[in-house]
Amino acid sequence: MSLPYDRVYNFSAGPGVIPVPVLEEARDNMLNWKGSGVGVMEMSHRGKHYEKIAAAADADCREFLGVPDNYKVLYLQGGASLQFTMLAMNFLNGGSADYLRTGTWGEKAVSAGKLHGTVHLAHDAKGSNYDVAGYDLATYSDEAKFVHFTMNETIQGVDFLGDPPADGRDWICDMSSCIGSRPFDVSRYAMIYAGAQKNMGPSGVALVLLREDLLERIPEGLPPMLDYKVMVENEWMYNTPNTWGAYVMSLVFRHWIDFGGLEAVGRYNDEKAGHIYSAIDESGGFFKVHAQPQNRSRMNISFTLPDEDLTTKFLAESKAAGFHELKGHRSVGGCRASIYNAFPAEGCVALGGFMREFASANG
Ligand SMILES: Cc1ncc(COP(=O)(O)O)c(C=O)c1O
CATH class of the missing domain: 3.90.1150.10 (Aspartate Aminotransferase, domain 1)
Structure with missing residues (x-):
């Protein structure tokens, strides 16, 4: 077998493979972005060049994943793991939520959630060593502020394989290891988040798709870096974001748009x-x-x-x-x-x- 650049068949669970044409384009623009004389990692995140890159990152993400206008697209730091905490601080906040525990990552989300409110385990597959998942297996509670679940459990290889029902619940989904891998309907979710390093690009970035009306539920006084409202108001640039990560993600989105x-x-x-x-x-x-x-x-x-x-x-x-x-x-x-x-x-x-x-x- 012979792969470009003597690459091997890399079955890594993450960080995982990135399309070669994307790596090539990123390599070239690492040194000099489109003739600007400045590499992508070397330019100000508030300058006119990166403004264009950020706008493309927003537009390409929306086009590839079919993100409706009433959702915000955020490129946040701290990977998907920080989202376990951030979503709980913003939306659980002392109340109660349903969590579907279908694997190792769902379990981590549960642990983080418990620090910020009451976690009702609407479905728990721990007894079967996490070999099963399904919306119909859960017993939902009436007082839940949202339902959290992990669409594809990366370690167990267990996937719900479809969107949640349109039942008026606010579904919050960790899609880290399956986002962009098949059609899905963003409007079925209150929020989707995913670490970039499997289907989207380099590690260290979490993509967050957040339905706008959720912003009204966020309590005052959260640490600014953990407050979605602050991140939205500052167009994910409250501080210096992972500029390179968002750039490569944009190239990856464009690559798959062109693929069909x-x-x-x-x-x-x-x-x-x-x-x-x-x-x-x-x-x-x-x-x-x-x-x-x-x-x-x-x-x-x-x-x-x-x-x-x-x-x-x-x-x-x-x-x-x-x-x-x-x-x-x-x-x-x-x-x-x-x-x-x-x-x-x-x-x-x-x-x-x-x-x-x-x-x-x-x-
Ligand atoms: C489903 C899922 N959720 C969350 C994470 C954690 O992501 P991160 O390392 O970006 O915090 C992973 C990482 O493998 C994952 O597979």
């Missing part, structure tokens, strides 16, 4: 995941998927082998064959293939072939 938009990306991801899931399903139980069949993630395929020795052998041989970062998280064990938008389809075909051969040689 969310519909095309969704079809591509289904096809890619299919190459690996079919190798698993045809292995006669040699490989097993962690997620229940109806929740199989198209982004993170968590799977196990019959025992530790075979897992170690598989990881060693697959790495030698050019497939990197396949080790699973210790809470699930086994292996995980993260195949974000920019992961090439050929890599999925190749891994599927490798898995078939491995299963027949060792099964």
Whole structure:
């Protein structure tokens, strides 16, 4: 196999792969942005050049993800993890909210939420080691200010695979590991947030899509850096933002718009995941998927082998064959293939072939 720049098949769960044409464009503009004589990382975030970059970041995000006009687009710092706290400070604020605990990341959001109010676990999949998710599995409470959930659990490879119902609830969703991977309807959510480093760009930035009317609910006196109202009023530039991160994200959005938009990306991801899931399903139980069949993630395929020795052998041989970062998280064990938008389809075909051969040689 030969990938540009001697790159390997990188199945990293995050930071993950970024499209090569984006990296090339970013590389060129790192030194001199569009002939301005100044590199993107070296220009003032309040100057006329970055003003254009920020405007493009807003417009490209809106176009690619289909963000309606009554939503704010924010590029915030502190990654998705800070959002666990920030959303709780702004919108829970001593009240009660429903949380769906469907995996490791949902659990972290729950822990942060508990510091700022009452968390009602409307659904808790911990007992099954987080192999299932579904809106219909939850028991919602009447007094909840919002419902929080993690669309795609990156470690367990468990995905809701669809928008929440339009039932008048204020759904707040962590989409870190699946945003932009398929069509979705922003208007079903009060707020969506996602760390950039899987489908959108460099780490350290959280993209936040916030329905405007939520701003009215924010209490006075929050620390300014943790107050969405302050971030909106200052167009995410209350302080110096991650200028490079937002720039690269804008290029990534444009790349996928040119690819055909969310519909095309969704079809591509289904096809890619299919190459690996079919190798698993045809292995006669040699490989097993962690997620229940109806929740199989198209982004993170968590799977196990019959025992530790075979897992170690598989990881060693697959790495030698050019497939990197396949080790699973210790809470699930086994292996995980993260195949974000920019992961090439050929890599999925190749891994599927490798898995078939491995299963027949060792099964
Ligand atoms: C679903 C999900 N939520 C939140 C996070 C945390 O993101 P960050 O490291 O940007 O804080 C991750 C990171 O892997 C994740 O996968």
